[in-house]
Amino acid sequence: MKSKIDQISKEITSLKASTIDEVEKLRIKYLGKKGIISDLFKEFRELEPDLKREVGAHLNLLKKTVTETIDTLKENIEKSSGNQKKVNIDLSLQEPSFNFGTRHPISLVKRELLEIFKKIGFSIYEGPEIEDDWHVFSALNFPEEHPARDMQDTFFIEKNPDVLLRTHTSSVQVRSMENEKLPIRVVCPGRVFRNEAISARAHCIFHQIEGLYIDKNVSFADLKQTLLFFAQEMFGKETKIRLRPSYFPFTEPSAEMDVSCNLCGGKGCSVCKYTGWLEVLGCGMVDPNVLEFNGIDSKKYSGYAFGMGLERIAMLKYQVKDLRLYFENDTRFLEQFTNY
Numbered sequence: 001m002k003s004k005i006d007q008i009s010k011e012i013t014s015l016k017a018s019t020i021d022e023v024e025k026l027r028i029k030y031l032g033k034k035g036i037i038s039d040l041f042k043e044f045r046e047l048e049p050d051l052k053r054e055v056g057a058h059l060n061l062l063k064k065t066v067t068e069t070i071d072t073l074k075e076n077i078e079k080s081s082g083n084q085k086k087v088n089i090d091l092s093l094q095e096p097s098f099n100f101g102t103r104h105p106i107s108l109v110k111r112e113l114l115e116i117f118k119k120i121g122f123s124i125y126e127g128p129e130i131e132d133d134w135h136v137f138s139a140l141n142f143p144e145e146h147p148a149r150d151m152q153d154t155f156f157i158e159k160n161p162d163v164l165l166r167t168h169t170s171s172v173q174v175r176s177m178e179n180e181k182l183p184i185r186v187v188c189p190g191r192v193f194r195n196e197a198i199s200a201r202a203h204c205i206f207h208q209i210e211g212l213y214i215d216k217n218v219s220f221a222d223l224k225q226t227l228l229f230f231a232q233e234m235f236g237k238e239t240k241i242r243l244r245p246s247y248f249p250f251t252e253p254s255a256e257m258d259v260s261c262n263l264c265g266g267k268g269c270s271v272c273k274y275t276g277w278l279e280v281l282g283c284g285m286v287d288p289n290v291l292e293f294n295g296i297d298s299k300k301y302s303g304y305a306f307g308m309g310l311e312r313i314a315m316l317k318y319q320v321k322d323l324r325l326y327f328e329n330d331t332r333f334l335e336q337f338t339n340y
C-alpha cells in the first residue's frame with residue numbers, strides 16, 4: 001500500500017488541466033466517492049493496527065496534497081479567464097502615441113525675437129499691464145488732446161481715470177528710464193489693450209515688443225542697422241528694409257519700417273497687396289522731450305526706439321489671415337505649430 005501511495009504522490013505532481021471541466025474530471029478521478037483516494041481509505045480500513053499507524057499519516061498527507069493540487073489548478077484557470085473578461089487586452093494593438101501640446105505661435109515669435117535682440121546686447125525688461133496716464137501718455141510726450149487718451153481708444157478704470165490698461169509697451173521705455181542706469185539697451189515684450197471692436201484685423205488684446213537704446217552718440221544709422229539685422233534674422237538673409245517717414249509723439253524723426261515681401265520676394269502678390277512690401281513696425285529717435293521728462297540730459301544722450309506687434313509678425317511668418325485665431329484656442333489651429 002505504501003508503494004501505491006508513493007506512486008500517486010508522484011503522479012499528481014504532473015497533473016494538468018486547461019478547462020474547468022478537465023479539473024472536475026480529475027477531482028472525480030481522485031477525490032470522488034469511488035475515486036482513487038477513497039479506494040485507498042477502504043483498503044486502509046482492512047490493515048493491521050500496527051500498519052495503520054505507519055500508513056495513516058502518509059495517506060492523510062496524500063489526500064491533502066491531491067485536494068490542494070486540484071484546487072490550485074481550478075484557481076489558475078478561473079484567474080486567467082476572469083482577467084480576460086475584465087481587461088480584454090488586444091496585444092496586437094499599437095500603443096497610442098503620447099501627445100505633447102504645441103507652443104502658441106505668439107510665444108514662438110516672441111521667443112525668436114528676443115533671441116535675435118539678445119545676440120546684439122539687448123536685455124529683457126518688463127513692466128505692468130495696469131498703468132497710469134504718466135507712463136502710457138504724458139512721459140511719452142502725448143499732447144493733452146491726443147485721441148489715444150479718449151475713452152473710445154483706451155480702457156480706463158471708471159473710479160479713477162488715472163488708472164488704465166496700457167495701450168502700448170512704450171510705457172515700459174519710461175519705466176526703464178526711471179529705474180535703469182545709462183546706457184540702456186532693452187527689449188520689452190508684453191500684452192497691450194485697446195478699446196477696439198474685434199475683427200479679422202483688430203483685437204482688444206494683443207502683444208507688442210518695444211525696443212529702446214539710449215547712450216552717447218546713438219544715431220539713426222544705428223537704428224537702421226539694428227532693424228536690418230532683425231529683419232534678416234527673422235525673415236531671411238535676402239530681406240530688404242524700407243523706412244518711411246511717419247509721426248509718433250515720442251520720437252523725432254519717426255519712421256515706419258517695411259520689409260520686402262518674403263512670399264513673392266518683392267515682386268508683388270496678394271499678401272503684400274502687389275506692393276512688394278509689408279509694414280512691420282514703428283520707430284524713431286527718442287524725442288528730446290521724452291529724455292528730459294525722464295531726467296536724462298538730451299544734450300549728452302540720444303537714443304532710438306522701436307515697437308512692433310507680435311500678432312502682425314506671426315501673421316507674416318505663418319500666413320495667418322485672421323487675428324481671432326490667436327485667441328480662440330482652437331486646437332486645429334494650434335496643433336499646426338511646433339512643441340519646442
Ligand code: DAH
Nearest residue numbers: 168170282283284305306307
Ligand atoms: N507705440 C507704438 C504703437 O503702439 C509703436 C511704436 C512706434 C513704438 C514707434 C516705438 C516707436 O518705440 O519708436 O503703435
